[in-house]
Amino acid sequence: MPNHYYLIIPASGVGTRMHSEKDGLDWQAKIPKQYLKLDNRLTILDQTLKTLLSIDQIKGYVIAIAKEDRLFAKSTFNNHPKLLTTVIGGKERMNSVINALKELINFAKNDDWILVHDSARPCVKTSEIINLMNQLKYHATGGLLATKVVDTIKQANNNIVNTTIDRSNLWQAQTPQMYRFGILLKAFNTAIKDGINTTDEASAIEHLGLESILVKSSRSNIKITNPEDLALANFYLTRYQKTFNPRH
Template sequence: MVNKLWVVVAAAGSGSRFSSQRAKQFFPLAGVTVAEVTLQRLLAMPFVAGVVVVRDLADRHWSQLSLLDDPRVVSVGGGASRALSVQAGLQALAAQLQPEDWVLVHDIARPCVRTADIAKLIDEVADHPVGGLLASPVVETLKRVADGAVAATCPRQHYALAQTPQLFRFGLLQRAMAQALAGGVEITDEASALEAQGLAVKVVNGRADNIKITYAEQLAQAQAILTAQQQETL
């Protein structure tokens, strides 16, 4: 059973694929910003004890977000990569979490995650020895490409699109991240660090509307998703 848990939010990215000097998390969304929508959703959940926001401490845009004044929010400086930033967030929690405690890791650029899906992840992973992640099924035909040509058609039932949040035992995740980074293993998400240790990570079905905003045109898509989600609750 999971009672209270901490969330590490990876938010130090510069948004290099966004074609803007302003990071994507500061663009307007739903009357506030991408960052605020994401943090509001996390902080609204009763089982969240606190949120560690791993960010660029020199970015002046953060000072405009009043949510950082919430006593449950802790800010720490990010690293040169997402993996190093998450590692910094875990280190910030080392003094207060036990190895068997759960920690949730989420991307600041996923503001559309449903709180019901986060609760589902926690419920389904609560008795798992390692942890798990939200992932959406691949619904389109998947091709493997080599040199600009189709090399093979992949059986999509064996694939899923990894999302965040991802939920893991604190001690296991911290150790796996450290070992993977020390060994030069490419860590594209937290699950990949656990996989590199030969550990089985549980997959919990998520939804396709939990998009990661990577390109500017996805802001309109995110707004449409949030509007549709709000109408569902009316």
């Protein structure tokens, strides 16, 4: 029997680094960054969901939103047939993912796949997500999209360089990160029990002592964190549109 794929979107963050005045623009609109509008008039979150939910293999999704969130109700994806349920996000990303995983107990089997994707990564390519699925479909645990580090990395103390880090084996983690449901749930439960705050799914898997496979992705799969990232995301999305619609 084939394994199913389910999607989790942690979207309960506020995005405080976006909420500062820059270049004369008012970034203090008190709108969480995932609800800021792109040039294509979609919010960052809706663009992200549009890409992920267009993939036939994804059977359903759970989104974690803030308790006070009133904006997701206005999204067209609030009524999407693949929406299984919404959950209240936790204090940390891992808490939001755990809350979503607990809801998926009603849907997913232990060997099914869970993709966790940042709500603020709207430029991910469907082709790279499908490649991730294909590369990992026979793996016992899972893995993630990532890019090789190309810049020289310095380790510093109070802005004074201590040493240069060898970058030859360094990768920059992206999302989606995709793992077997049973293993991912066990990894997070173990991290919670051990008092470990993991910043992504791969970290929880590492703490459990299991391996993750790195699947090479594009550097354009950026996470919108600062105001200037929004302009870069608009550039990438416009370029994708021209690539697939050359007459426009």
